[in-house]
Each structure stands twice: as structure tokens, then as C-alpha cells.
Amino acid sequence: MKKIICFVIALSALMLAACGGGSESAGNAEGSKYVFKTGNVTVAMNADAENVIANLGEPKSYFESESCAFKGLDKQYTYSSFIIDTYPKDEKDYINAVTILDDTIATPEGIRIGATVSQVDTAYGSDFTVLGEEGRSYKDGDAEIQFLVTNGLVSSIKYYAITGLN
Amino acid sequence: MKKVFKRLLAGLIIAAVLLCSLWFLQRLLSPKYANEIIEGRLISEYYDNAGGNDVIFVSDCECYENISPIKLWEDYGITSYIRGSSQQLIWQSYYLLEETLKYETPKLVVFNVLSMKYNEPQNEAYNRMTLDGMKWSSSKWNSIKASMTDEESAITYLFPILRYHSRWSELSAEDFEYLFSAKKSFHQGYLMRVDVRPVEDYPTVTPLADYNFGDNAWYYLEKITQLCKDNNIPLVLMKAPSISPVWYDEWDSQIKEYAQKNDLLYINFLERLDEVGIDWNTDTYDNGLHLNLSGAEKLSEYFGKILQEKYSLPDHRSDPEMSARWQKYVDFYNEMRDDQYRELEEYGYLKSYGARAPK
Numbered sequence: 001m002k003k004i005i006c007f008v009i010a011l012s013a014l015m016l017a018a019c020g021g022g023s024e025s026a027g028n029a030e031g032s033k034y035v036f037k038t039g040n041v042t043v044a045m046n047a048d049a050e051n052v053i054a055n056l057g058e059p060k061s062y063f064e065s066e067s068c069a070f071k072g073l074d075k076q077y078t079y080s081s082f083i084i085d086t087y088p089k090d091e092k093d094y095i096n097a098v099t100i101l102d103d104t105i106a107t108p109e110g111i112r113i114g115a116t117v118s119q120v121d122t123a124y125g126s127d128f129t130v131l132g133e134e135g136r137s138y139k140d141g142d143a144e145i146q147f148l149v150t151n152g153l154v155s156s157i158k159y160y161a162i163t164g165l166n
Numbered sequence: 167m168k169k170v171f172k173r174l175l176a177g178l179i180i181a182a183v184l185l186c187s188l189w190f191l192q193r194l195l196s197p198k199y200a201n202e203i204i205e206g207r208l209i210s211e212y213y214d215n216a217g218g219n220d221v222i223f224v225s226d227c228e229c230y231e232n233i234s235p236i237k238l239w240e241d242y243g244i245t246s247y248i249r250g251s252s253q254q255l256i257w258q259s260y261y262l263l264e265e266t267l268k269y270e271t272p273k274l275v276v277f278n279v280l281s282m283k284y285n286e287p288q289n290e291a292y293n294r295m296t297l298d299g300m301k302w303s304s305s306k307w308n309s310i311k312a313s314m315t316d317e318e319s320a321i322t323y324l325f326p327i328l329r330y331h332s333r334w335s336e337l338s339a340e341d342f343e344y345l346f347s348a349k350k351s352f353h354q355g356y357l358m359r360v361d362v363r364p365v366e367d368y369p370t371v372t373p374l375a376d377y378n379f380g381d382n383a384w385y386y387l388e389k390i391t392q393l394c395k396d397n398n399i400p401l402v403l404m405k406a407p408s409i410s411p412v413w414y415d416e417w418d419s420q421i422k423e424y425a426q427k428n429d430l431l432y433i434n435f436l437e438r439l440d441e442v443g444i445d446w447n448t449d450t451y452d453n454g455l456h457l458n459l460s461g462a463e464k465l466s467e468y469f470g471k472i473l474q475e476k477y478s479l480p481d482h483r484s485d486p487e488m489s490a491r492w493q494k495y496v497d498f499y500n501e502m503r504d505d506q507y508r509e510l511e512e513y514g515y516l517k518s519y520g521a522r523a524p525k
Contacts (some may be wrong), residue, residue, distance in 0.1 A: 061367055061370070062367060063368065063369045063370070063410070063453075064453065065365045065369070065410045065452070065453065065455050066452045066453075066455060066522075068205065068226070068253055068292075070203060070291070071202075071203075071521040071522070076369055076370060078370045083370050083372060088358045099372045100246065131375035131376060132375050132376045135375050137375070148373055148374075148375050156372070156373045158372065166279055
């Protein structure tokens with residue numbers, strides 16, 4: 001009988017003990033070396049989007065979508081040469097992705113659409129995951145940068161936020 | 167001997183009290199999804215009226231917000247249920263279908279293919295909304311194992327109090343009000359919204375690194391197909407008409423090829439917007455992600471005709487028992503529709519149905 005009572009008490013203690021609450025956080029406080037820059041504005045993944053969007057000025061187009069069930073809006077700001085996507089959390093918006101659309105903008109490491117695969121390798125190194133046949137994905141901290149490659153040339157560059165690291 | 171018996175009895179009573187307390191606390195602390203994020207109750211509501219459906223839909227929001235089983239009944243006498251949940255992943259659809267077939271044997275299964283885009287577990291909050299509501303069975307356990315992200319542990323699904331114990335400081339009146347009962351909000355799995363928020367802009371389509379669906383997604387689509395075959399139930403694949411998330415042409419081609427190879431009907435309603443009669447100015451409540459009641463009824467009217475003609479689904483409206491049962495659902499549907507229009511009139515938005523206030 002003592003065993004049964006001990007088991008039930010142990011089970012109760014286990015259940016009531018402080019265990020991982022599982023609250024999600026907006027990205028990793030450590031950040032990432034992979035950031036997008038345009039003019040004087042630096043766009044880091046998982047950063048608070050408010051100032052970034054304010055500093056970038058009026059977008060060419062704007063699209064928002066409610067997430068299924070949860071409150072808040074996923075937002076997409078399209079500028080002439082790039083797109084910024086944000087995600088909502090705790091009534092604020094955070095940077096979720098940046099997509100470079102044309103060759104007028106280069107990454108801080110000097111890669112733009114049209115660059116060769118070897119130029120990407122030189123700028124970013126060999127620590128990558130292959131995407132498709134020749135594409136590259138580099139991760140650091142809470143950000144990932146992807147280079148899509150078509151016929152040996154970069155056809156798309158996209159930064160993604162890596163969320164839920166904390 | 168008497169002493170031993172007394173001690174044994176006392177021990178059993180203590181153990182029973184402790185277990186009851188834990189069970190009570192678990193019920194109290196688990197989210198009720200009563201007035202906010204009501205989608206968390208979609209899965210559990212099925213068990214109240216399980217059985218008796220000729221068509222079962224398994225899907226994410228692309229069915230439970232876009233298809234009205236009540237309209238299918240009213241127009242065609244088709245009995246149906248949507249086993250839908252938010253961001254339902256394809257393995258969750260498979261296990262939900264497997265579970266549903268233990269309660270009933272439909273004449274047709276419809277699966278919406280958007281979830282093919284996900285190859286891996288995604289998000290605990292969405293997992294919870296699908297998995298916590300399922301009754302315990304091997305299907306639930308397998309779905310948990312297939313769905314968990316790296317940060318989750320199975321024991322928190324076995325004993326949700328382990329996950330929700332910290333909610334004690336957030337408890338509200340609804341936690342007590344719905345401690346032993348649940349609010350009824352859905353119409354055979356359909357989530358109604360009558361408000362209108364027209365499409366003003368379209369998302370910019372960005373390229374993907376890889377357009378091929380993942381192996382895991384294919385594996386579960388094949389399992390769904392096989393499960394239906396094993397039970398002699400025709401399977402229909404559909405893609406709901408929504409402008410976001412983007413449904414890439416490359417994805418569509420893969421589904422078309424799969425459907426052809428497996429002799430399945432596949433309808434991409436994005437290609438039939440005019441035939442269905444969808445007007446993005448009036449038929450969506452969230453800029454084109456989901457249809458509102460007007461859009462869902464148009465889609466159901468169009469889809470129901472195809473399903474009835476192609477699969478000879480019986481018209482049950484002349485069956486008195488079935489009619490009586492469904493009349494209750496129709497009454498509740500009309501009641502909610504009228505109440506939503508009343509709220510729209512009064513507040514300008516669906517205040518108590520989870521809508522956001524106009525800017």
C-alpha cells in the first residue's frame with residue numbers, strides 16, 4: 001500500500017514541479033552574422049520590425065494575412081528590389097524573411113543575383129547545406145541565408161528567421 | 167487483520183483522492199478554447215455526433231472554413247463531417263482518418279492537399295489543437311509521435327498538466343464555466359464566418375529552393391490512399407480556392423500526376439473560381455485566405471453536385487430519422503448565421519466570434 005501512495009505522491013510532485021513551460025520566444029538573442037542591408041538600414045532576422053519598416057519608407061505593395069486560429073497578422077512588404085515578411089508575436093511584429101528580387105542589391109558579403117556558385121563559395125565558405133541541385137543554405141545563430149542556383153548562377157537570395165531557439 | 171484492512175482502505179482512499187485531485191487540476195488547467203482560438207475545439211467536437219456521414223473531409227482550415235456540410239445537406243441531402251484543425255499536417259490527417267473509420271464507414275473521403283507542403287513537424291501550439299482533442303487510441307498515440315517537434319515530449323500529451331501547470335495564473339472565468347462541458351461552435355466541423363474583408367492585394371510569389379514535396383509527405387499521402395483502398399472508400403483530392411498561402415504550379419503538377427497515377431479525382435478550385443462563382447470582393451472574410459459563409463456555400467453547392475453525380479451519394483432528405491437529426495444542425499446553423507449578422511450590425515465586426523476590430 002505504501003508503494004501505491006508513494007507512487008501517487010511522486011506522480012503528483014512530478015506533475016506540479018516546475019517543468020518546461022514551453023513559452024516561445026522571438027528568435028535567438030545572440031543574433032546572426034547574416035543580416036540584410038539596404039542603404040543605412042540593417043535588417044536582422046527576428047528583429048522588431050517596427051523601426052525597420054518605418055526606416056524603409058513606403059513599400060510598393062503590402063499584403064497581410066491572418067494566421068489560422070491565432071491572433072496577429074503575417075505581413076508582407078514588397079519594395080522595388082526586395083520583400084520583407086514579418087510574423088506576429090505578443091502584439092509586435094518581427095522580421096521573418098527577406099527576399100532579394102533583382103541584381104541591384106548585394107548581400108553585405110558581396111553576392112548578388114547573377115553571381116556564380118564559386119563566388120558564393122568564396123564569400124560564404126564551404127559550411128553549407130545543398131539546396132536542390134546546386135543551391136546553398138548557410139545558417140548562423142537565428143538566421144539562414146539561401147542562394148537558389150539556376151544553371152550555375154544565383155537566381156534568388158533569401159534570408160529566413162530561425163525561430164524558437166531559446 | 168482488521169488493522170491491516172483499515173490501513174489498506176485508508177491508503178486506497180488517499181491514493182484515490184490524490185488521483186482525483188490531479189485529474190481535476192488537469193481539467194482546470196487545460197485550455198478550453200471557449201471564446202478565443204476556438205479552433206482548438208474542432209477535433210473534440212466530433213465525438214458528440216460521430217457516425218452516420220457519407221462524406222468525411224480531412225484537412226486543415228482549407229476545408230473547415232471553406233466547405234459547409236449544412237449546405238451539402240440542404241442542397242443534396244449529403245451527410246458529411248469535416249475532421250479539420252488548424253495547420254493540420256498530413257500525418258495528422260492520416261491518423262484522424264484512421265480513427266474516424268473506427269466510428270463510421272463513409273462512402274467518400276476528401277483530402278485537401280495544401281498540407282503536402284509540410285514534410286516535418288512544425289509547431290507545438292498547432293499540434294496541441296489537433297492532438298489534445300483526440301480521444302485516446304493507437305491513432306492518437308501514433309499521431310503524437312509523428313507530430314512532435316524536438317522541443318516537445320510525449321509525456322506532456324499523456325499528462326497535459328505537465329504542459330499546462332503554469333496556466334494557474336492565467337485562469338479565467340471560462341476555465342471554470344467549461345470545466346466539465348464544452349461550448350458548441352461548429353457545424354459538422356465547419357467554422358462559420360459571415361463577415362467580409364475583400365481581397366485588396368495579392369502576395370508576391372517568391373521562388374523556392376525545391377518544389378518537390380518531401381518524402382514524408384508523400385509517404386502519408388500514400389498511406390491515406392491505401393487506407394481508403396483497403397476500406398473500399400473512394401478518395402478525392404482537392405485544393406481549396408485561397409490566394410494565400412501560395413499554391414505553386416509545380417506543386418499542382420505533382421498532385422495531378424499522383425491523382426492520375428492512382429485514378430483519383432483531383433480538383434484544384436483555384437482553377438475554377440469563375441465556375442464556382444467566387445467573388446473576392448464579397449466571399450472572403452480575411453483578404454482571400456478563407457471563404458466566408460457566402461463563399462463556402464457557393465463552393466459547397468458546386469462541389470456537392472460533382473460529388474453526388476460522380477459517386478452516386480444518396481439523398482437522405484427523405485429519411486425521416488436522418489432529416490430530424492439534420493434539422494437540428496440546420497437550426498443551429500441558421501441561428502448562428504443570424505446572430506453573426508446581428509453582431510455585425512451592432513458592432514461592425516464579429517466581436518464574440520474571434521474577429522479583429524476594423525482599423
